[in-house]
Amino acid sequence: DQTVCTPxxxxxxxxxxxxxxxxxxxxxxxxxxxxxxxxxxxxxxxxAYAPYYGSVHRGAGYLSQxxxxxxxxxxxxxxxxxxCRDDDQVVFxxxxxxxxxxxxxxxxxxxxxxxxxxxxxxxLLPWRDARVNFLNAPRTPAQAVETLERALAARDPYGPALVxxxxxxxxxxxxxxxxxxxxAAHAHGAxxxxxxxxxxxxxxxxxxxxxxxxxxxxxxxxYAPFGSGVLAGRADWLRSAxxxxxxxxxxxxxxxxxxxxxxxxxxTTAARHEAGSPNVIGVYAxxxxxxxxxxxxxxxxxxxxxxxxxKVREGLAEVxxxxxxxxxxxxxxxxxxxxFVVDGxxxxxxxxxxxxxxxxxxxxxxxxxxxxxxxxxxxDPQDPGECGAPEAEPGERSLNAIRVSFGAGTPDEHVERFxxxxx
Ligand code: PMP
Numbered sequence: 001d002q003t004v005c006t007p008x009x010x011x012x013x014x015x016x017x018x019x020x021x022x023x024x025x026x027x028x029x030x031x032x033x034x035x036x037x038x039x040x041x042x043x044x045x046x047x048a049y050a051p052y053y054g055s056v057h058r059g060a061g062y063l064s065q066x067x068x069x070x071x072x073x074x075x076x077x078x079x080x081x082x083x084c085r086d087d088d089q090v091v092f093x094x095x096x097x098x099x100x101x102x103x104x105x106x107x108x109x110x111x112x113x114x115x116x117x118x119x120x121x122x123x124l125l126p127w128r129d130a131r132v133n134f135l136n137a138p139r140t141p142a143q144a145v146e147t148l149e150r151a152l153a154a155r156d157p158y159g160p161a162l163v164x165x166x167x168x169x170x171x172x173x174x175x176x177x178x179x180x181x182x183x184a185a186h187a188h189g190a191x192x193x194x195x196x197x198x199x200x201x202x203x204x205x206x207x208x209x210x211x212x213x214x215x216x217x218x219x220x221x222x223y224a225p226f227g228s229g230v231l232a233g234r235a236d237w238l239r240s241a242x243x244x245x246x247x248x249x250x251x252x253x254x255x256x257x258x259x260x261x262x263x264x265x266x267x268t269t270a271a272r273h274e275a276g277s278p279n280v281i282g283v284y285a286x287x288x289x290x291x292x293x294x295x296x297x298x299x300x301x302x303x304x305x306x307x308x309x310x311k312v313r314e315g316l317a318e319v320x321x322x323x324x325x326x327x328x329x330x331x332x333x334x335x336x337x338x339x340f341v342v343d344g345x346x347x348x349x350x351x352x353x354x355x356x357x358x359x360x361x362x363x364x365x366x367x368x369x370x371x372x373x374x375x376x377x378x379x380d381p382q383d384p385g386e387c388g389a390p391e392a393e394p395g396e397r398s399l400n401a402i403r404v405s406f407g408a409g410t411p412d413e414h415v416e417r418f419x420x421x422x423x
Pocket of ligand 1: 034122169195197198218
């Protein structure tokens, strides 16, 4: 656990920051839900690969062959990590946002999409060209399933349909009833895609066992660096869709037609949606993170994280002015992502004070989930908040929130310092 999960040392050491109270401490980056620090093991694997750097799928040269093997073996590692079925495809993308936009571009004609208003914008917005049904925020997991059941029962039963749902909320950390939602979707002839951006780093994920059709996640939240993501799942819609990007690598055969035009035969494998030279390092880093997490074992990661979740929640509960945001209530299972507001404080000022005075980095804002945060703050839905820092005078109701998030490698001291600072 220790060797696999140490946070990224910057220039060989943690970033030290002076405290206003005197002395220096290692900066406590408690913003894993935005981007988690890449594991040392991932950087080591990437550095070990550097001498073999070559283009993939492009040449007979030794380095090119090695790179191609690393790239394709990484695909197999990710498929194994996700528990993919034999006929699933693993497509490498730039991020969760990119993966969901790819799927949105691959929807069959007349596809209806069902999505809760509580989703992150990455899973809320890509479907705008489809026939989208936005579902109201449920207040219990059972209500989420009922709401979906009702909406699907009322749909045109003959056309294709897709449900998009987040596995763990990037705002409340709460787990959504994915298995039950998948069963409801399938019972009504719909498909389901799981936004696993916040679930994958905190929980073992098994696409076949959850019975979801696709899973999307980002490397930079799964302890790998920025720039790579995954869309994995059913091959059929992906195979028959127009390539996400047109270009080399996606095309199997290109020829001039007699009339002067160009004919293209596209690949039917994942390569169809991976045109251009791929992010081999990013892909290799994701596979390395998948292996590290599997070897470390999710049981011990989850147990440790849940201990930290309890510590933060208990600490915050002792402060009268703090209100923790929750959709499903106190007993809902959750990952290490907790958002709250503090009476009498503008959340942005509060987060700035945590950073400047205590060396603690948290996020403030609406977390790219505006409708959800507005519901949780019970603020006016017409209120034009922004992702950054909507203005609220000290003492006024907060228009945004503060989010603390953590995971593998978070020392107890960081969490204890956070609780002490809030108090
Ligand atoms: N979905 C959820 C639940 C997220 O938390 C995020 C990132 N905050 C995304 C999607 C988008 O991920 P990315 O920015 O890596 O595309």
